[in-house]
Amino acid sequence: MTDRLYQDLSWKIGDVEITRLVEVVLKSPVETLFTDGTAEILEPFSDWLKPNFIDENDQLLIxxxxxxxxxxxxxxxxxxCSGNGKKLPLFEEWNDLNTPFLENMAKLGFPAESIDRVLCTHLHFDHVGWNTKLVGDEWIPTFPNARYLFGETEWGFWSVEEDHFDTGCKEQAILPILDAGLADLVDSNHKINDEISLIPTPGHTPGHVSILIASKGEQAIVTGDMFHHPCQMAKPGLLDIGDVEHDRAEQTRIDFMKTYSDGKTTILGTHFATPTSGKIVRDGDGFKFVS
Ligand SMILES: [Zn+2]
Known part of the structure; x- marks a missing residue:
């Protein structure tokens, strides 16, 4: 089971190659992630949520x-992801990680120096952690040859907002990148090249973006935390502890599912456990994730 959760998965969308690299897989009771959620509420959707996304003990796999x-x-x-050595006192399983993430990247053909662009769907701590690494007592850019793209709206929000989870990620993983001159503040539908662009999916955070990959008539979208978990396709209104603007996040999820339950868009979920990819399809009045 563990191997399956951590395996390196790859996809091809036209000419674009995509590989998943897992840092850590967490298990969480439904109500820890969704304050009004329970295992019972999700029971009617067990046929497609279990066992890949909810385990036999009714724990969400993240x-x-x-x-x-x-x-x-x-x-x-x-x-x-979260990065090594980050102090996250509120999140026991995440605190002070020490994983071979960079070594694993190199094994997959992506040594840190080879990275040209770092994209962050939003600026929560588990999406920016490896932006930097600790050398001595200083957090320095992990990817020295990359341009780091941060959403202008997203940074505009967090630059003046308090970090409610007290993760220190602004000081440790974002400001060092700005100070090093490696950051580009971009708008929410910025185009990276002919095949990769951002699309605005606000609500989880005000400047949240998803990543559209389109090549040779095929397309995929990396959804970031617009969906923390596939159960939100059945229940888009669940109160997600990470959503900054709940109503807007719910509306974004619904609008997105209406648009992309088109049968041709591969969804790559940023916290979706193996198999991680699938399609959104209509399910009665709602939607489900078919992997
Ligand atoms: Zn996240």
């Missing part, structure tokens, strides 16, 4: 992983 993308000559990492 995979923290990055997507490594090769597109048009660029090496891109989408969301940089």
């Amino acid at each position: 995979s923290i992983h990055a997507f490594l993308i090769r597109a048009g000559g660029l090496n891109i990492i989408v969301d940089t």
Whole structure:
């Protein structure tokens, strides 16, 4: 089971190659992630949620992983997980990680120096962690040859907002990148190249974006935390502890599902456990995730 959760998965969308690299997989009671959620509420959807996304003990599986993308000559990492040595006192299983994430990247053909672009769907701590690494007592950029793309709206929000989870990620993983001159503040539908662009999916955070990959008539979308878990396709209004603007997040999820339950868009879920990819399809009045 563990191997399956941590395996390196790869996809091809036209000419674009995408590989999943897992940092850590967490298990959580439904109500820890969704304050008004319970296992009973999700029971009617067990046929597609279990066993991949909810285990036999009714725990949600939450995979923290990055997507490594090769597109048009660029090496891109989408969301940089939590990182090593980050003090996260509120999150016991996440606190002070020490994983071989960078070594694993290199084994997959993506040594840190080869990264050209770092994309962050939003600026929560588990999406920016490996932006930096600790050398001595200083957090320095992990990817020295990359441009780091931060949403202008997203940074505009967090630059003046308090970090409610007290993760220190602004000081440790974002400001060092700005100080090093490696950050580009971009708008929410910025185009990276012919195959990779951002699409605005606000609500989880005000400047949240998803990543659209389109090549040779095929397309996929990395959804970031617009969906923390596939159960939100059945229940888009569940109160997600991470959503900054709940009503807007719910509306974004619904609008997104209406648009992309088109049968042709592959969804790559940023915290979706193995198999991680699938399609959104209509299910009665709502939607479900078919992997
Ligand atoms: Zn997240």
